[in-house]
Amino acid sequence: MTRTTxxxxxxxxxxxxxxxxxxxxxxxxxxxxxxxxxTFGFFSxxxxxxxxxxxEWTPLFSEKHFGILPxxxxxVLVSVIAMAVALPGGLLSxxxxxxxxxxxxxxIVKPVLELLAGVPTVVYGYFALLFVTPxxxxxxxxxxxxxxxGPGIVMGLMILPLVSSLxxxxxxxxxxxxxxxxxxxxxxxxQTAVRVVVPxxxxxxxxxxxxxxxRAIGETMIVAIAAGQQPRLTLDPTVPIMTMxxxxxxxxxxxxxxxxxxxxxxxxxxxxLFVMTFGLNLVSSWLRRRFREExx
Amino acid sequence: xxxxxxxxxxxxxxxxxxRLLQSMGVIVLALALSALGALLWDVFRDGWRRIDWPxxxxxxxxxxxxxxxxxxxVGTLYVMVMTAALAIPLGIGAAVYLEEYGARGxxxxxxxxxxTNLAGVPSIIYGLLGLGLFVRAMGMGRSVLAGSxxxxxxxxxxxxxxxxxxxxTVPKSLREASYxxxxxxxxxxxxxxxxxxxxxxxxxxxxxxxRAIGETAPLITIGALTYVPFAPDSLSSPFTVLPIQIFNWVSxxxxxxxxxxxxxxxxxxxxxxxxxxxxxxxxxxxxxRHA
Numbered sequence: 001m002t003r004t005t006x007x008x009x010x011x012x013x014x015x016x017x018x019x020x021x022x023x024x025x026x027x028x029x030x031x032x033x034x035x036x037x038x039t040f041g042f043f044s045x046x047x048x049x050x051x052x053x054x055x056e057w058t059p060l061f062s063e064k065h066f067g068i069l070p071x072x073x074x075x076v077l078v079s080v081i082a083m084a085v086a087l088p089g090g091l092l093s094x095x096x097x098x099x100x101x102x103x104x105x106x107x108i109v110k111p112v113l114e115l116l117a118g119v120p121t122v123v124y125g126y127f128a129l130l131f132v133t134p135x136x137x138x139x140x141x142x143x144x145x146x147x148x149x150g151p152g153i154v155m156g157l158m159i160l161p162l163v164s165s166l167x168x169x170x171x172x173x174x175x176x177x178x179x180x181x182x183x184x185x186x187x188x189x190x191q192t193a194v195r196v197v198v199p200x201x202x203x204x205x206x207x208x209x210x211x212x213x214x215r216a217i218g219e220t221m222i223v224a225i226a227a228g229q230q231p232r233l234t235l236d237p238t239v240p241i242m243t244m245x246x247x248x249x250x251x252x253x254x255x256x257x258x259x260x261x262x263x264x265x266x267x268x269x270x271x272x273l274f275v276m277t278f279g280l281n282l283v284s285s286w287l288r289r290r291f292r293e294e295x296x
Numbered sequence: 297x298x299x300x301x302x303x304x305x306x307x308x309x310x311x312x313x314x315r316l317l318q319s320m321g322v323i324v325l326a327l328a329l330s331a332l333g334a335l336l337w338d339v340f341r342d343g344w345r346r347i348d349w350p351x352x353x354x355x356x357x358x359x360x361x362x363x364x365x366x367x368x369x370v371g372t373l374y375v376m377v378m379t380a381a382l383a384i385p386l387g388i389g390a391a392v393y394l395e396e397y398g399a400r401g402x403x404x405x406x407x408x409x410x411x412t413n414l415a416g417v418p419s420i421i422y423g424l425l426g427l428g429l430f431v432r433a434m435g436m437g438r439s440v441l442a443g444s445x446x447x448x449x450x451x452x453x454x455x456x457x458x459x460x461x462x463x464x465t466v467p468k469s470l471r472e473a474s475y476x477x478x479x480x481x482x483x484x485x486x487x488x489x490x491x492x493x494x495x496x497x498x499x500x501x502x503x504x505x506x507r508a509i510g511e512t513a514p515l516i517t518i519g520a521l522t523y524v525p526f527a528p529d530s531l532s533s534p535f536t537v538l539p540i541q542i543f544n545w546v547s548x549x550x551x552x553x554x555x556x557x558x559x560x561x562x563x564x565x566x567x568x569x570x571x572x573x574x575x576x577x578x579x580x581x582x583x584x585r586h587a
Contacts (some may be wrong), residue, residue: 009482016389021389034429115332122512123339126542126557127334214416
């Protein structure tokens with residue numbers, strides 16, 4: 001093989017690999033393109049104002065209303081409950097694993113926590129509907145069979161390992177010199193953790209929190225199974241509600257012909273979901289970059 | 297890294313907060329782990345009696361006692377093989393470019409940021425992409441191929457990120473030695489870097505596929521069927537997968553179907569456990585070789 005042929009092959013291979021790498025950009029473009037196209041179609045029939053401010057969501061009824069607020073409210077409600085579990089729980093376990101636990105304990109606990117994160121969401125849905133909700137009904141007799149509370153708690157449990165693992169990475173990245181300085185001044189481990197290490201890792205911890213919120217907003221199967229199918233504008237966690245993701249599932253289960261308004265609603269709702277999660281992810285990665293610079 | 301410990305003994309009153317924080321950490325972890333225990337116990341209690349040979353080899357049925365998961369198992373197998381076939385070459389190619397050829401300007405940086413962001417997009421959005429692009433625009437219909445293509449895009453960021461991680465562990469000296477012997481860039485990658493990173497890459501691939509095998513939402517969105525009394529026989533067949541079959545059973549009010557769902561979950565968890573065990577064995581062998 002002559003030198004030039006080999007050079008040519010090298011060049012061709014590099015181009016092919018570059019194509020593979022650009023595929024990921026095409027995926028993003030594809031997502032935005034598909035969502036935009038159908039959303040435009042949707043808004044040619046429904047006013048943007050009604051969509052964003054309407055308080056009734058009945059796109060599948062004969063009298064149609066397209067106010068997304070009840071779905072957003074349902075999503076926010078479940079996410080808030082999930083965050084009430086995942087954020088404090090994740091941070092506490094991160095502090096424990098990073099500042100207190102012996103290496104042997106860490107080596108065992110971390111993979112088990114990862115198991116929690118690896119359980120398929122449909123399994124969590126089963127758990128929320130048939131175990132957690134009935135268990136909660138013992139203390140809360142008024143709790144409906146479908147509700148926001150059970151799935152919210154289970155979702156928090158699912159997201160806890162993510163918060164714990166990312167926050168622990170952030171705590172680990174804080175230089176030991178800071179800890180030693182605090183100890184030298186007579187601090188206890190608690191004082192060191194709360195007043196020195198956690199503030200030092202704050203942007204990394206915030207990044208993990210925001211990523212967790214984004215994960216909760218986009219979570220689908222737990223709420224589709226256990227939260228009900230009733231869009232309503234409420235902050236009551238004991239009644240059935242519907243999230244944005246659960247609505248997409250509900251419509252997808254029926255055979256909705258392409259081009260109809262019902263078909264387009266799921267893309268409009270998807271667009272809303274995408275904008276919310278994408279915004280949060282951008283903030284999270286910006287915070288993480290800033291954090292990396294702090295101790296670079 | 298283990299955190300330094302204060303050496304001087306502190307008065308007991310000052311340690312109250314310290315103990316408190318420590319025990320809260322322990323309690324949170326204990327609660328999380330016992331929840332995992334409760335989940336497994338609940339599923340096994342409900343489902344293990346339903347698992348027998350007819351359950352594994354029967355098709356879905358309207359009568360819960362005769363329903364089985366054969367169609368869903370074959371569907372899962374089809375979808376997983378196709379997802380792997382699509383995502384692995386694409387993901388490894390992209391990772392090799394970014395890790396070995398990359399760092400050459402704005403394009404690679406843009407691609408990198410993009411991959412990180414893609415990893416955070418909710419899976420149901422990939423379902424909408426699959427519905428709009430593969431099912432409708434490309435006319436694949438609600439087929440095995442459309443489902444696999446959707447899942448392949450979903451796990452692509454995972455494959456790329458984990459492959460890059462594996463490539464990064466290959467020592468630079470290996471590459472330099474190869475260049476010194478006159479090998480070209482691609483020869484070095486193909487004969488030295490990839491074989492050396494292979495166990496790490498395999499581990500990442502298995503983890504990516506174990507994410508895909510449990511995915512439900514994107515496949516429901518592209519219109520995978522929930523009631524399938526047959527097995528797929530080609531890439532253009534309609535299909536169902538195990539998680540969707542479980543979802544279908546959970547959504548029914550009768551207790552007998554919930555039992556089926558629990559049995560389906562046990563099978564799904566066993567599949568996942570097997571995949572993770574393989575990943576651990578591969579990683580273990582890798583670490584021993586490099587020790």
